[in-house]
Amino acid sequence: MKRAIRINPDDNAATALNDIEAGETISLVSKSGPIGEMTAKQAVPFGHKLAVTDIKKGDKILKYGEVIGLATQQISKGDYVHTHNVESALLPGAKEAK
Amino acid sequence: MEFLGFERPNGSVGIRNYVAVISSGRCANEMAATIADAVPGAVPVIHTHVCVRFKDDNEKALRVITGIGSSPNVAAAIVVGVGCENPSPATIAGEIAKSKKPVEVLTMMESDGFQSFMDQGFSIARRMVAEASRMQRKPFPLSYLTLGVKCGGSSAVSGIAGNAVTGKVLDRLIAEGGTAIFSETTEVIGAEHLLAKRAVNEEVARRLREMVDRQEAIIKASGEDIRGTQPTRGNIAEGLTTIEDKSLGAMAKSGTSPLQGVLEYGEKPPGKGLYFMDSTAMTSELISSEAAAGAHIHIYNVGGGISSSFRCPPGWMGEIPFIPQIAVVSRQSKPRDSQEKDFFDIYADTIVEGTESVDEVADRFFNEVVAVASGKLTKREMRKGYREPIVLYTTGPIV
Numbered sequence: 001m002k003r004a005i006r007i008n009p010d011d012n013a014a015t016a017l018n019d020i021e022a023g024e025t026i027s028l029v030s031k032s033g034p035i036g037e038m039t040a041k042q043a044v045p046f047g048h049k050l051a052v053t054d055i056k057k058g059d060k061i062l063k064y065g066e067v068i069g070l071a072t073q074q075i076s077k078g079d080y081v082h083t084h085n086v087e088s089a090l091l092p093g094a095k096e097a098k
Numbered sequence: 099m100e101f102l103g104f105e106r107p108n109g110s111v112g113i114r115n116y117v118a119v120i121s122s123g124r125c126a127n128e129m130a131a132t133i134a135d136a137v138p139g140a141v142p143v144i145h146t147h148v149c150v151r152f153k154d155d156n157e158k159a160l161r162v163i164t165g166i167g168s169s170p171n172v173a174a175a176i177v178v179g180v181g182c183e184n185p186s187p188a189t190i191a192g193e194i195a196k197s198k199k200p201v202e203v204l205t206m207m208e209s210d211g212f213q214s215f216m217d218q219g220f221s222i223a224r225r226m227v228a229e230a231s232r233m234q235r236k237p238f239p240l241s242y243l244t245l246g247v248k249c250g251g252s253s254a255v256s257g258i259a260g261n262a263v264t265g266k267v268l269d270r271l272i273a274e275g276g277t278a279i280f281s282e283t284t285e286v287i288g289a290e291h292l293l294a295k296r297a298v299n300e301e302v303a304r305r306l307r308e309m310v311d312r313q314e315a316i317i318k319a320s321g322e323d324i325r326g327t328q329p330t331r332g333n334i335a336e337g338l339t340t341i342e343d344k345s346l347g348a349m350a351k352s353g354t355s356p357l358q359g360v361l362e363y364g365e366k367p368p369g370k371g372l373y374f375m376d377s378t379a380m381t382s383e384l385i386s387s388e389a390a391a392g393a394h395i396h397i398y399n400v401g402g403g404i405s406s407s408f409r410c411p412p413g414w415m416g417e418i419p420f421i422p423q424i425a426v427v428s429r430q431s432k433p434r435d436s437q438e439k440d441f442f443d444i445y446a447d448t449i450v451e452g453t454e455s456v457d458e459v460a461d462r463f464f465n466e467v468v469a470v471a472s473g474k475l476t477k478r479e480m481r482k483g484y485r486e487p488i489v490l491y492t493t494g495p496i497v
Binding site for chain 2: 003005007015016017029030031032033045046047048049061063064066067068069081082083086087088089090091
């Protein structure tokens with residue numbers, strides 16, 4: 001089964017350890033081992049993130065147990081989490097700075 | 099927990115027992131290397147310092163060269179110079195002598211010519227090696243150990259594989275009373291308060307912010323503004339969403355211990371625990387500064403891909419021969435080539451493959467740190483061949 005890792009028990013985003021297809025059931029793992037299964041609603045490439053809980057607009061996105069940004073829209077469990085629905089809490093709008 | 103090390107006269111404990119033949123400046127590199135290469139048990143410390151620099155860079159060079167010479171992994175040192183350089187060979191030797199180990203100075207200006215100079219060098223090196231060879235390893239608590247760390251060629255999984263296990267190893271050593279140093283000031287720009295949050299007090303947090311501001315000013319003076327340009331387009335394609343995501347992945351290698359203090363380039367930590375040092379991300383500049391601060395072992399984390407596949411990754415350029423480097427890789431090439439298979443000490447790619455957990459790799463990694471501290475050779479220590487001089491960090495002009 002394909003896998004995603006939730007680094008910290010508080011995290012609401014996990015990192016894909018395989019290229020995950022939309023609709024696939026995957027294994028969610030922690031630092032110590034497997035913690036359960038979930039369904040990816042959207043495709044998530046290797047190294048990218050997916051939501052492991054429902055996240056409301058404006059909520060903090062947690063990875064490493066720390067805030068990596070804020071949700072710019074409602075995100076459902078299993079959704080792909082990236083620049084289209086998250087922005088930096090430190091440097092809002094930084095993604096347009098390219 | 100204990101390791102087997104060499105007790106030094108100043109109370110520190112070394113994990114290697116070499117005689118260092120230290121060049122006082124670039125003009126003396128060849129002499130230092132030739133003397134060291136002729137005597138088993140002696141190793142060269144050759145570097146890029148030249149006379150045509152200003153005060154601040156001269157001071158940094160003195161701090162780092164003498165810090166490296168004072169390393170507990172060095173049993174005795176010979177400073178080899180021309181005699182006219184700044185800092186002078188005698189100044190360097192005088193600073194190293196404060197660590198109470200045997201130190202001698204040899205200058206071309208005070209010799210009867212090149213051949214006589216070299217013969218004297220061989221003779222001193224042999225005498226020192228003979229003396230060092232009588233020393234025996236004894237058990238010491240892990241609290242005597244200092245680790246230096248750096249990541250390079252990072253990939254999307256560095257933060258969850260190599261850096262995550264390195265962070266756990268650092269946390270574990272610090273829990274045993276040991277010390278760890280991490281660096282790369284530029285990586286902290288834009289995310290300085292994520293690190294400042296871990297500072298033990300406001301003074302440490304303030305000094306960290308000042309250090310980051312200073313680095314940013316140096317970058318701005320060159321006409322670049324990097325704040326607001328992170329993460330890069332390449333990082334985003336790899337899956338890093340924000341500057342916080344990127345910086346926290348890099349900082350994962352420092353673990354979760356409180357930040358005890360910040361250090362200037364090559365400065366020794368005043369106590370135990372976790373320290374941040376001001377340095378560049380240039381591997382040799384960083385390794386030399388962490389070694390000068392007393393790091394016994396250097397952990398070099400390679401993300402994977404191309405940076406793990408060429409013969410001489412930046413982590414092995416301008417290294418210090420008596421600071422063992424434990425090389426970690428987060429993701430294997432497909433197919434893994436024979437070179438890569440033989441280059442790394444810790445394969446953390448099993449976390450990505452699903453055959454081991456972060457905790458399992460961290461356990462095996464920590465045991466490896468203790469084994470290397472007790473004398474086990476790293477993969478890099480078992481390869482001779484191409485070497486480059488240590489690169490010293492400079493911020494001023496060369497005139």
